[in-house]
Amino acid sequence: MLEVENLSKVYKSKKAVDGVNLYLDSGESIGLLGPNGAGKSTTISMMSTLIRPSDGDVRFKGKSILKQPDLVRPILGVVPQEIALYEELTAYENMKFFGRVYGLSGKKLDNKVEEVLELVGLKERKKEKIKGYSGGMKRRINIAVALMHQPELLIMDEPTVGIDPQSRNYILEMVRQLNQEKGMTVLYTSHYMEEVERLCDRIYIMDHGKVIASGTKDELKSILSGEETVLVEVQHKTNALANQIASLPSIQKVTEVEKGFKVIAPKGENIFTDVFRATEEAGVKLMGLHVQTPTLEDVFLHLTGRKLRD
Amino acid sequence: MWNVIKKDFLTISRDRSEVLVLLIMPFILIAILGFALGDLMSGTNGIEEIPVALVNEQDIDQAILDLEVDLRDQGIPNEIVADLIANIEDTDPATSFINFLTDPDLDDILAVSTDYDKESAMLALEEEEIAAIVIIPEQFSYHLLSALYLDEGTGSKVELVVQNKEQIQAGIVENIVQNFNDHFNFETSIIQATEGAAVQTDLDTVSFGETVSISMQDPVSAFQYYTIGMAVMFALYVASTVSANAFKEKKSHVFARLMITGETPLRYLFGKFTSAIFLTFLQLAILFSVSHLLFQTFENKNVEFWLVIGLITFVFSATVSTLAMLITSIALRFNNDTVSGIFSGGVITLFAFVGGSFTPVEQISPFIRELGNWTPNGAIMTAYLQMIQGFEISEILPMLYRVCGMAILFILLAVAIFPKRRLT
Ligand SMILES: Nc1ncnc2c1ncn2[C@@H]1O[C@H](COP(=O)(O)OP(=O)(O)O)[C@@H](O)[C@H]1O
Numbered sequence A: 001m002l003e004v005e006n007l008s009k010v011y012k013s014k015k016a017v018d019g020v021n022l023y024l025d026s027g028e029s030i031g032l033l034g035p036n037g038a039g040k041s042t043t044i045s046m047m048s049t050l051i052r053p054s055d056g057d058v059r060f061k062g063k064s065i066l067k068q069p070d071l072v073r074p075i076l077g078v079v080p081q082e083i084a085l086y087e088e089l090t091a092y093e094n095m096k097f098f099g100r101v102y103g104l105s106g107k108k109l110d111n112k113v114e115e116v117l118e119l120v121g122l123k124e125r126k127k128e129k130i131k132g133y134s135g136g137m138k139r140r141i142n143i144a145v146a147l148m149h150q151p152e153l154l155i156m157d158e159p160t161v162g163i164d165p166q167s168r169n170y171i172l173e174m175v176r177q178l179n180q181e182k183g184m185t186v187l188y189t190s191h192y193m194e195e196v197e198r199l200c201d202r203i204y205i206m207d208h209g210k211v212i213a214s215g216t217k218d219e220l221k222s223i224l225s226g227e228e229t230v231l232v233e234v235q236h237k238t239n240a241l242a243n244q245i246a247s248l249p250s251i252q253k254v255t256e257v258e259k260g261f262k263v264i265a266p267k268g269e270n271i272f273t274d275v276f277r278a279t280e281e282a283g284v285k286l287m288g289l290h291v292q293t294p295t296l297e298d299v300f301l302h303l304t305g306r307k308l309r310d
Numbered sequence B: 001m002w003n004v005i006k007k008d009f010l011t012i013s014r015d016r017s018e019v020l021v022l023l024i025m026p027f028i029l030i031a032i033l034g035f036a037l038g039d040l041m042s043g044t045n046g047i048e049e050i051p052v053a054l055v056n057e058q059d060i061d062q063a064i065l066d067l068e069v070d071l072r073d074q075g076i077p078n079e080i081v082a083d084l085i086a087n088i089e090d091t092d093p094a095t096s097f098i099n100f101l102t103d104p105d106l107d108d109i110l111a112v113s114t115d116y117d118k119e120s121a122m123l124a125l126e127e128e129e130i131a132a133i134v135i136i137p138e139q140f141s142y143h144l145l146s147a148l149y150l151d152e153g154t155g156s157k158v159e160l161v162v163q164n165k166e167q168i169q170a171g172i173v174e175n176i177v178q179n180f181n182d183h184f185n186f187e188t189s190i191i192q193a194t195e196g197a198a199v200q201t202d203l204d205t206v207s208f209g210e211t212v213s214i215s216m217q218d219p220v221s222a223f224q225y226y227t228i229g230m231a232v233m234f235a236l237y238v239a240s241t242v243s244a245n246a247f248k249e250k251k252s253h254v255f256a257r258l259m260i261t262g263e264t265p266l267r268y269l270f271g272k273f274t275s276a277i278f279l280t281f282l283q284l285a286i287l288f289s290v291s292h293l294l295f296q297t298f299e300n301k302n303v304e305f306w307l308v309i310g311l312i313t314f315v316f317s318a319t320v321s322t323l324a325m326l327i328t329s330i331a332l333r334f335n336n337d338t339v340s341g342i343f344s345g346g347v348i349t350l351f352a353f354v355g356g357s358f359t360p361v362e363q364i365s366p367f368i369r370e371l372g373n374w375t376p377n378g379a380i381m382t383a384y385l386q387m388i389q390g391f392e393i394s395e396i397l398p399m400l401y402r403v404c405g406m407a408i409l410f411i412l413l414a415v416a417i418f419p420k421r422r423l424t
């Protein structure tokens, strides 16, 4: 449905997006995962005809949309990262305004407003001004506005940033429903790997403007198939211990976690005795050793040596 | 289009500080300035009618008879004499003069009374019941006509008696009489009553023509002046309000959202223009009507007056809207809204002063007035005031054309400055 080929965007001398390739098939739910500043929003802006790429192309059903943005605009719903709404207007007025901008009117418009309000669960509070809404409610109307014209492709840029878990769950469930029950194609951007893991069929991981890995959840995790993630629980975390573990030849990466350290090592290596010895030498009491199934977080850690959220 | 206007109207009308600036503030100022400066204005503009006594001492029938005899004595054939006399009966200079003084055009300036004879008029003048006496002497027409047809004598004189020549009111009457003289070319003598003896003044050497033509307009009341002054000043705030609002749309990414729907930046810019026209026109209509309801500002005005006021208001609304476009353009081009702040914080005050919103600047310096007429608000204020003073539309049009010129200039600048590429 939509193909992105070698897409780049250069700001001054900074490369915000650097040769990104990706595609979306009709009905798919695609995740774009990456830390802040990875270039996700810039990529999305280029895909949604808002900014011009420095290089590369975006094709909709085989035709470039750079010269003919109107090919894709009518079927495109974009939920921006920011709350792009009129704060002084009510939810209802915002939805009506954007509905009309999309050419809806009369009974059709009224019905659509009600339908979408139902979907985002804010029917009762539609007559309140946006500025009086909670963060979660604002996010929901931010999405609602993008759904007014029944888009085939919904692009969402971090739609759950800074809201309570309840609203977050509501939104995730809503997106799942739109994708699976209404057949809407979804491009979902986030720096929360749980969300992408839960919602998306395929995932692109971005960092520093580049796609560093892509595939289904399982494909991505198989990157780690040769490795094992072990949680080392200790009574006290000390720097000496961290250094000692890191210096062990069998261990690839060490990161600090709440109860101790997360350690990545190649499968088959027997690191248990090594870790055990290290704790003893450092005089720290070992509380437990757990082998974990890898998460996308681990994949990112493996690929970049950094955590998704720093 | 209505969708955008409605949205802009709702967003702005719900912002309390905007409503305060656009509607409440001008009212407070109209009320304060109107009441406080009301007396001052009427003093300088001579709003009260000047009471004048007109004493006609001549007998036109006798004058014609005398002239007829004189003409025959000259040996002119009877038929020609009859012709001349018939002609004179129609064009008696005294009658023309009386008609001139009692013309409806002068109603607002002169209250002419013919109820006095010479003595009672002098008495009334002393009591200051009247400001001047105009006397048409016994032989007025006879002398004038003799001079005209027989080339005899030196013509005729109207006598103007005033209490004190330096008085403004006396000066105005003098100007009016002089104005008539300029057309009929006879002399006027001015007698200063307090000094008893007649003092003849040669008015021909002094040109009062211009002053007279100003005195003949309808006077402008303080409430009219400040309703117009404040309205044109505060209408300018619509421009900065609309541009600030547009910048907010850009900042909150609503603008980006609109661009994704296929809206183009230029169409967006012209959308701001239509919103601003609507807002300004509405604001001015509210200001004018409420001012009229509260202070009876525009009493006794006919439909034609309101139609022209409507036209001027529309032209001004459009001009303010082109300013809104221009400021929006600059703010979006430089991605910085200080321009709206500079406009509302400094430019408007300066324009309002030069344009005469606070005080009739021509009294300070004619140069400032001339300068003020090159600001949109100043030029429009002049047009409004001319309309209130009863000018013909044709006399007002040049100011309107000038403002339209400014509007076109603003649009061209706005479009030239506007970033036409897709905005990021
Ligand atoms: N308009 C811009 N001008 C200059 N740099 C920009 C601009 N927009 C984004 N960037 C830079 O490009 C990089 C990618 O930004 P962005 O796409 O917003 O990342 P993400 O959405 O993944 O957090 C960041 O380093 C950001 O500072």
Ligand SMILES: [Mg+2]
Pocket: A037, A040, A041, A042, A081, A157, A158
């Ligand atoms: Mg982003």
